[in-house]
Amino acid sequence: MTIYVLRGPAQTANEIEADSDGQALEGARAQLARIEPTTRTSWPSVRVFRVGGDGSEEYVDQVCITLDAVVPLCYGVREHEWRSPRELGFGDAGGGVVKHGDGVITTWVCRHCGSELRTDTWAVDGCTGEPGARKVSYREAVRDIWR
Numbered sequence: 001m002t003i004y005v006l007r008g009p010a011q012t013a014n015e016i017e018a019d020s021d022g023q024a025l026e027g028a029r030a031q032l033a034r035i036e037p038t039t040r041t042s043w044p045s046v047r048v049f050r051v052g053g054d055g056s057e058e059y060v061d062q063v064c065i066t067l068d069a070v071v072p073l074c075y076g077v078r079e080h081e082w083r084s085p086r087e088l089g090f091g092d093a094g095g096g097v098v099k100h101g102d103g104v105i106t107t108w109v110c111r112h113c114g115s116e117l118r119t120d121t122w123a124v125d126g127c128t129g130e131p132g133a134r135k136v137s138y139r140e141a142v143r144d145i146w147r
């Protein structure tokens, strides 16, 4: 058995025992599987280090996953009905479609609850560091549409 340290999101560090690097990486994957998704796309990662007899740490590999955004609830039993901000009378301010690199950022507002749906097709992939990833983020009731 070898000791491994799994360094995860938010500076967390767990020690595990494993028979091999592969098994330690499986442990890292299991740790990532327990992370709750949020209202925005995220790329949580865990870095795996092998601990030597003298306590030194040797980097093994990193496990990273894409965690899709969860849709927040609309009012009651309604489903969100996404509209362009302009259509709901918010003008161009902070809404519509804007270019971002080789992609676009689109913003939609729900006509029932005022939540905002933003999709960036040129986000940086948190695992690879490369642009071109799709990042979805929801913001709940950012505007009071009942005014």
Ligand SMILES: [Zn+2]
Binding pocket: 073, 074, 075, 079, 080, 081, 110, 111, 112, 113, 114, 115
């Ligand atoms: Zn809604």
